[in-house]
Amino acid sequence: QKEVEQDPGPLSVPEGAIVSLNCTYSNSAFQYFMWYRQYSRKGPELLMYTYSSGNKEDGRFTAQVDKSSKYISLFIRDSQPSDSATYLCAARDSSASKIIFGSGTRLSIRP
Amino acid sequence: DSGVTQTPKHLITATGQRVTLRCSPRSGDLSVYWYQQSLDQGLQFLIQYYNGEERAKGNILERFSAQQFPDLHSELNLSSLELGDSALYFCASSYSLTGEIDEQYFGPGTRLTVT
Numbered sequence: 001q002k003e004v005e006q007d008p009g010p011l012s013v014p015e016g017a018i019v020s021l022n023c024t025y026s027n028s029a030f031q032y033f034m035w036y037r038q039y040s041r042k043g044p045e046l047l048m049y050t051y052s053s054g055n056k057e058d059g060r061f062t063a064q065v066d067k068s069s070k071y072i073s074l075f076i077r078d079s080q081p082s083d084s085a086t087y088l089c090a091a092r093d094s095s096a097s098k099i100i101f102g103s104g105t106r107l108s109i110r111p
Numbered sequence: 112d113s114g115v116t117q118t119p120k121h122l123i124t125a126t127g128q129r130v131t132l133r134c135s136p137r138s139g140d141l142s143v144y145w146y147q148q149s150l151d152q153g154l155q156f157l158i159q160y161y162n163g164e165e166r167a168k169g170n171i172l173e174r175f176s177a178q179q180f181p182d183l184h185s186e187l188n189l190s191s192l193e194l195g196d197s198a199l200y201f202c203a204s205s206y207s208l209t210g211e212i213d214e215q216y217f218g219p220g221t222r223l224t225v226t
Contacts, residue, residue: 043113043201043217044154088154098167099215103153 003027006089006102014110019076023089023102026070030091030100033065035074038086038104047087048074079109114138115204115218123224129190132221136183136204142166143185144205144215145177149198160185192225199223 006023013019021035031052036044048063050056056063064073072089089102114137124130136143145157147170156169160179171177174192179185189196199222203215 041219043115043203043219045113045217046214049214098156098159098169100156101154 001026002103003030003100004089004091004102006105008103008105010106010108012108012110013079015079015081017079017109019074019079019083019107019109021074021076021087021089021105021107023072024070025072025091025100027091027093027100028070029093031094032092033063033072034090034099035061035063035072036088036090036101038088040085044088081109081111084108113216113218115202115216117200117202117218117221119221120219121222121224123226124192125226126192126194128192128225129188130192130223132187132189132200132202132223134185134187134202134204134218136185136202137216140204140206140216141183142205142215143179143183144203145171145185145187146201146203146217147198148201148220152198154201157187189223194225197223197225 004025034049035047037047038044053067060077062075086104088104116135141162144159148154157171159167177187199220201220203217205215
């Protein structure tokens with residue numbers, strides 16, 4: 001079993017829709033949770049991070065972590081074609097710099 | 112542009128060969144991380160160096176090795192290459208060792224094709 005599981009998609013939604021991306025994890029020691037966005041032929045870039053449980057909002061993006069169910073979510077409001085990319089969830093514990101990535105969900109926003 | 116540079120962008124080589132991938136971290140960053148991204152395995156952490164010293168190891172094969180030089184650039188050496196080593200290899204850098212979220216900035220990657 002992978003430590004961070006993510007549905008690879010692809011996921012295709014119309015412009016303006018609310019997108020929900022989800023991951024589950026198995027390691028209870030994970031305390032930092034991240035979402036990376038990766039455009040085609042580019043390296044991943046950090047989109048959002050949260051520490052422990054709770055929500056974090058940044059513009060159209062909201063990251064949510066539920067440690068009781070080991071569930072990580074990213075919501076994108078008013079989705080734009082420029083949001084089309086692969087989204088990777090990731091996690092690590094507080095003592096290590098090693099990040100465990102999910103396999104990524106390919107998202108396509110249709111104009 | 113993340114400020115992390117990687118060379119070469121593409122590399123095509125034959126099985127059994129050895130290659131070296133190079134990474135220059137962002138100015139001021141002391142940590143360098145290497146990742147392998149393949150279609151079936153996703154993005155996998157290989158190894159981390161901090162200020163010239165190895166700090167963490169992930170799923171790095173014995174045929175692979177890395178080092179970080181005094182000027183902080185890093186090289187990843189892949190030897191006895193197999194078809195399954197074909198992948199994107201990313202380097203990332205960050206300022207500190209661990210602690211609170213320490214954003215890792217990823218380079219554009221080196222695409223390795225083993226034929």
